[in-house]
Amino acid sequence: MLPEEVHSTNEANPEKKEYNGNFIRAGNASASEVWLAAMCDFAVSYSVDKYRWQMPVAFVSWPTLDPLKHTTAYMQGKNPDDAEEINPAHLFPGPKSLGGLFGAYHIYPNYPDFIYRDARYAGYTDEQGVFRYGGYLKHFMEVHPPYPALVAEFGMSTSLNTAHMHPEGCITAVSVKSNRVK
Numbered sequence: 793m794l795p796e797e798v799h800s801t802n803e804a805n806p807e808k809k810e811y812n813g814n815f816i817r818a819g820n821a822s823a824s825e826v827w828l829a830a831m832c833d834f835a836v837s838y839s840v841d842k843y844r845w846q847m848p849v850a851f852v853s854w855p856t857l858d859p860l861k862h863t864t865a866y867m868q869g870k871n872p873d874d875a876e877e878i879n880p881a882h883l884f885p886g887p888k889s890l891g892g893l894f895g896a897y898h899i900y901p902n903y904p905d906f907i908y909r910d911a912r913y914a915g916y917t918d919e920q921g922v923f924r925y926g927g928y929l930k931h932f933m934e935v936h937p938p939y940p941a942l943v944a945e946f947g948m949s950t951s952l953n954t955a956h957m958h959p960e961g962c963i964t965a966v967s968v969k970s971n972r973v974k
């Protein structure tokens with residue numbers, strides 16, 4: 793979900809604060825979190841009804857919706873990327889859940905910008921030196937509930953155009969739209 797989608801869903805459904813599914817639940821939640829819990833619960837319910845089988849189920853999110861506050865977050869140079877959140881602590885397994893719940897996250901070293909702009913992450917090091925991405929992951933896992941978190945999408949751009957200069961000297965890039973000659 794994008795921050796704009798979370799905002800409009802929450803604004804249109806302020807009364808939705810809980811979901812009490814058999815397999816996945818949401819409590820003290822936003823309408824977007826309630827919707828995620830309901831969709832995960834539906835997926836497991838369908839599998840149980842159709843195939844008599846439970847599997848782990850996940851919701852997908854990314855750092856721009858994490859429950860942390862990032863004062864260095866910017867989107868298109870003006871709007872805070874940090875305006876909305878999906879708090880994984882508001883989703884949890886229901887009483888009939890055997891497969892469990894996990895969070896799947898799209899976390900890149902070069903996006904969003906706060907991962908390499910936030911001074912808190914500059915103090916995290918590994919055997920090769922400063923590792924801001926590791927600092928963000930450590931910070932995120934400090935607030936993540938006690939169910940698994942999976943980095944489901946990771947990568948670096950390999951295009952030719954520079955989009956960001958990383959503080960440690962790494963260059964990250966974005967795709968360039970080509971103009972076809974007719």
